Amino acid sequence: MxxxxxxxxxxxxxxxxxxxxxxxxxxxxxxxxxxxxxxxxxxxxxxxxxxxxxxxxxxxxxxxxxxxxxxxxxxxxxxxxxxxxxxxxxxxxxxxxxxxxxxxxxxxxxxxxxxxxxxxxxxxxxxxxxxxxxxxxxxxxxxxxxxxxxxxxxxxFPNLKLKKRKYDTRAVIAVDHVFSFQNKGFIRSLMGLQRDFVKLQFQKVAHRIQVLLRLKKDPYNTFEALINFHKKQKVPLVFMFQLSDFSVHDRNINYNRSPYRSVIKYVGDYSEVGLIPGHYAFESKKTLRKEKLRMENIVHMPLERVMNLNHNLNIPEFYNFLTELEISKDYSMGYPDAPGFRAGTCRPFLFYDINTESTLPLTVYPYMFDSSFAERKEAKETAKVLSKLIKQVKAVDGSFKAVFKNEDFSEYADYNQYFSLLKKVYKK
Incomplete structure (x- = not known):
């Protein structure tokens, strides 16, 4: 002591x-x-x-x-x-x-x-x-x-014996859009086709029609591939899903649609799942509670994990919302545009609210790397930055976390690069 x-x-x-x-x-x-x-x-x-x-x-x-x-x-x-x-x-x-x-x-x-x-x-x-x-x-x-x-x-104090901590790592898969074409409804699908024609994206037109006719799997439905990665590599993944009402800010499909709920249940059988609150949930505790209950009704267990995909943390108000709703884990602490350590640490930590001068019963799990960084950089530079971050965390026996999106592993992205980055995250 x-x-x-x-x-x-x-x-x-x-x-x-x-x-x-x-x-x-x-x-x-x-x-x-x-x-x-x-x-x-x-x-x-x-x-x-x-x-x-x-x-x-x-x-x-x-x-x-x-x-x-x-x-x-x-x-x-x-x-x-x-x-x-x-x-x-x-x-x-x-x-x-x-x-x-x-x-x-x-x-x-x-x-x-x-x-x-x-x-x-x-x-x-x-x-x-x-x-x-x-x-x-x-x-x-x-x-x-x-x-x-x-x-x-x-x-x-040479007689003091301190235990060495173990390095650990985990990737978070943020699911902003569970499907690209599927279950969007007639009007949205028609508008999407029209938009693709105007932009001369004829391959997308063909893919959209094939998906709607059930001749092809939706390109954003990469969950089977990710779960297979989890099984083969024997590594943990965390999936975050959005269950907000449709709005100009939140354009996912209706949370009540059976295919959407099936995806969440399927993923939940193998991995931890959590909630991406909608745009208005950051300003309204009532809205956040509604979305929390939706997730709990799907997975039949209390919601523990939340991630702010828009990264507008609104500190400390949003964290107080989580505490009041008894949500105990947050995965939002990081910068989507800048790899690194937003809070200066790679370890989970309890959040301290300066407004009330008190420690909240909320554990913050900071992330160091967001896959959106790879969209703006060359593949070699991205891999180099990721390797350096991992090396930094290993040097202090910390906890490395990276954020990816389900569409990163679709045919509309360089999925080989993203799987390579995902493997690098878990490389021993």
């Missing part, structure tokens, strides 16, 4: 120390504000304050973890070995920066509460993040810092 002395115990301090020490490093912790208790303790101990009490392991703090709410903070990023750090402190500290305040800043998404320029879709873009601007977005700095802190603790 690690005994931590701090003059004041705040929710922020408890949250980030538990994540760094317990969640990442596996060290049980206990806090004390009593100097006498701390000095008398003969085991592993650390003080977190403005000055050391004696010769103990000492980390100097800044005031971020003592504050409440959000205010402008000065970020001066500086190199630290082969990594980066910010929130520098004096040489009295065992580390040159406040590792706990810096980790809290990234994990809580503090910068997303601050004024920023949103993109055309109202999202917090990667370009607004300190990680992107200071060129450390593609490094899991929170985990790197934690492992450097681990070396410090082990060096100071």
């Amino acid at each position: 690690l005994l931590i002395y701090t003059q004041k115990i705040t929710p922020r301090i408890v949250y980030v120390f538990k994540h760094i020490c317990t969640n990442i490093l596996g060290i049980p912790i206990k806090f004390t504000t009593k100097i006498e208790e701390f000095i008398a303790h003969e085991g592993v101990k650390l003080s977190y304050g403005k000055q050391a009490l004696g010769n103990e392991l000492f980390i100097e703090k800044i005031d971020l973890l003592l504050a409440q709410g959000v205010s402008e903070v000065e970020i001066k990023v500086q190199p630290w070995g082969d990594s980066f750090c910010f929130f520098p402190v004096s040489e009295k500290s065992a580390l040159p920066f406040d590792i706990f305040a810096a980790s809290f800043f990234l994990l809580s998404r503090y910068e997303e509460y601050l004024p920023h320029v949103k993109d055309e879709q109202g999202r917090f873009p990667a370009s607004e993040s300190v990680g992107f601007q200071e060129d450390f977005l593609r490094a899991p700095v929170v985990d790197i810092w934690a492992y450097k802190f681990k070396e410090l603790v082990e060096d100071r």
